[in-house]
Amino acid sequence: GSLKAHDILLMISIVCTIIACNLSFYLIWRHLTNYTHPKTQKLIIRILFMVPIYTICCVFSIEYYKEHVYIAAIYEFYESIVIASFFLLLCRYLHIEMHSLRRAFALIKPKPWLHPVRFFRMRVWRKKTNYTEDGLKWFGIIWAAVFQFCVVKFLGALAKCITEAANVYCKESGSFRHARIWIQIIEIVSLFTAMLCLLQFYSQTSVVLANRHPLLKFVAIKLIVFLFYAQSVSLVRLTTEDGKMQPTDKLSYPSLSVGIPNALLCVEMAGVAVLHLWAYPWKEYSVNIAQ
Numbered sequence: 001g002s003l004k005a006h007d008i009l010l011m012i013s014i015v016c017t018i019i020a021c022n023l024s025f026y027l028i029w030r031h032l033t034n035y036t037h038p039k040t041q042k043l044i045i046r047i048l049f050m051v052p053i054y055t056i057c058c059v060f061s062i063e064y065y066k067e068h069v070y071i072a073a074i075y076e077f078y079e080s081i082v083i084a085s086f087f088l089l090l091c092r093y094l095h096i097e098m099h100s101l102r103r104a105f106a107l108i109k110p111k112p113w114l115h116p117v118r119f120f121r122m123r124v125w126r127k128k129t130n131y132t133e134d135g136l137k138w139f140g141i142i143w144a145a146v147f148q149f150c151v152v153k154f155l156g157a158l159a160k161c162i163t164e165a166a167n168v169y170c171k172e173s174g175s176f177r178h179a180r181i182w183i184q185i186i187e188i189v190s191l192f193t194a195m196l197c198l199l200q201f202y203s204q205t206s207v208v209l210a211n212r213h214p215l216l217k218f219v220a221i222k223l224i225v226f227l228f229y230a231q232s233v234s235l236v237r238l239t240t241e242d243g244k245m246q247p248t249d250k251l252s253y254p255s256l257s258v259g260i261p262n263a264l265l266c267v268e269m270a271g272v273a274v275l276h277l278w279a280y281p282w283k284e285y286s287v288n289i290a291q
Helices: 005-033 038-048 050-063 065-094 098-106 117-124 135-165 179-205 214-238 253-279
Strands: none
Touching: 005 038, 005 050, 005 253, 038 050, 038 065, 050 065, 050 214, 050 253, 065 098, 065 135, 065 179, 065 214, 065 253, 098 135, 135 179, 179 214, 214 253
16 A cells, blocks of 8 residues: 555654664764773763664654653653763863862852843842852852753653653643643753753853864754754644644644654754764774874
């Protein structure tokens, strides 16, 4: 018989997954065979595993769409691991040992906070300065803001699985009576906080880290995170009962709500895998260079 939309989406996803995984595993293998800086390269490898984890989970989500919420919880949680690993990578670039990094930050004068933190600091909390005077305290705030995202995403994944099992998650619903919207709001606020503090950290350290191309590395992570949330929000709106995208004879609701967004992620991840070759190159760790 003729191919269904589900089959086409699955084929696209599998092809993109094969491409993305091959590129990622090649880069991971290159790092492992030139493992000259373990403390930084292990963090890079964690980041690179984002592509295989996302794409493989997406393929399974399309095939087993009824279990999508449970499968998606895996890569959604790993997203927080990637962001935390990126932050730690920047820290390692600054000082390979964390205790020396803390000592260094204790001596610096932090830059003014970015908006909207600056607004809250000056207008809501009534602070006299638009920056945190204590460098070590500033670093502690950044650290906490980044790692809270891991905790929130883990609890969010747990909550999704529990509420889905109890039939109160309701992925298709945008109603405040169901769990999905509340979990999503909390996760977006948490993500925004982590990203804002990462930008603050980058702003403080951009000159020192310039030769490490942190912005390219950040974009290689942030791009997929942004696309994921943008697609999630827009597709939920479009596929609600009164949305513009409705099931047809050729396009079922699972293909609309699960198949298309996951297939898009696979396509995007293939592009991200290519970007990673430039963002996280192995050649700077080459055994020949190290020798």
